[in-house]
Amino acid sequence: MKPSEIRETGVEELRGKVGELAKELFNLRLQHSMGQLENPLKLRLIRRDIARIKTIISEKERKA
Numbered sequence: 001m002k003p004s005e006i007r008e009t010g011v012e013e014l015r016g017k018v019g020e021l022a023k024e025l026f027n028l029r030l031q032h033s034m035g036q037l038e039n040p041l042k043l044r045l046i047r048r049d050i051a052r053i054k055t056i057i058s059e060k061e062r063k064a
Helices: 003-008 012-033 041-063
Strands: none
Touching: 003 041, 012 041
C-alpha cells in the first residue's frame, strides 16, 4: 500500500488492516518453514506494510 492511500483511511480501519496483514504474515511464515512459499519477497513486503501502517497510526494519534 502507498502511504498516501493509508493516510486517507481511518485509524480503526487501519488497525483492522494490521490484523489482516498479521494473519497473512503468519500463514506465509508457515509456508516458508515448510518450503512451500513460492515468493519469499512477500514476507518482506508485508512486514514493511505493517510497519508503514503502524507508523501512520501513531502519527494520527499524536495529532489528535
